[in-house]
Amino acid sequence: MVEITGTVMNYFFHCHRQCWLFYNRINLEDNSEDVHIGKILHEIKSKGKNTEIVVDSVKLDKITDEYVIELKKSDADLEAAKMQLAYYLFILSRKGIDRVGKLQVIEKNKQEKTIHIVILNDEMIQKIEKVLSEIKLLLTKENPPEPVVKKGCKKCAYYEYCFL
Numbered sequence: 001m002v003e004i005t006g007t008v009m010n011y012f013f014h015c016h017r018q019c020w021l022f023y024n025r026i027n028l029e030d031n032s033e034d035v036h037i038g039k040i041l042h043e044i045k046s047k048g049k050n051t052e053i054v055v056d057s058v059k060l061d062k063i064t065d066e067y068v069i070e071l072k073k074s075d076a077d078l079e080a081a082k083m084q085l086a087y088y089l090f091i092l093s094r095k096g097i098d099r100v101g102k103l104q105v106i107e108k109n110k111q112e113k114t115i116h117i118v119i120l121n122d123e124m125i126q127k128i129e130k131v132l133s134e135i136k137l138l139l140t141k142e143n144p145p146e147p148v149v150k151k152g153c154k155k156c157a158y159y160e161y162c163f164l
C-alpha cells in the first residue's frame, strides 16, 4: 500500500521527481542547509509543549479546537505547503474532526510571521482525491521522472543527484 505522508504531498506539488526520490528513500537530505534549518525548527517546536500528533500517515504540528497549525520556514512554495495542510484537514475530516488550517511562515532572519488560512471545502476535497490517485500512480513507477530545472532546485537536497 502506498503511504502518503504530508511531505510526499508537499513534494508532489513542488516536483514529481523529488516526490518519487523521497518516497523511495533516496536519502540525500542531510546535505541540504534548507532541510537542516527545517529540522532545527522542528526540534524547537518539539521542545515546546506542542509536540507532534500522529494521525494515520501524517504528523500534525499543532491542533486546537479551531485550527490545525503548520509551521514553515519559507514561503518559497506556498501552494505545496497549503496542499500539505489541506491534506491534513482531509485526513482529520475523514475521522469526523473538522478544523481550519493555519499555515504560519517564519522566514529565516525575520521576526514576523505570515499566516495563510486553508479551508477544506468540496472543491478542495475533490482536488485532493484526484491528486492522491496521481501520486499513487507516480510512486509505483519503476523509475523517477527526469529532472527538470525549476525554482528551488538549488535548495533541494537532490540537486547534486539531479544535475551534477
Ligand code: SF4
Pocket (backbone or CB within 6 Å): 014, 015, 016, 017, 018, 021, 147, 148, 149, 150, 152, 153, 154, 156, 157, 158, 159, 160, 162
Ligand atoms: S533538484 Fe530540482 S528536479 Fe531535482 S528533485 Fe530537486 S526539485 Fe526536483
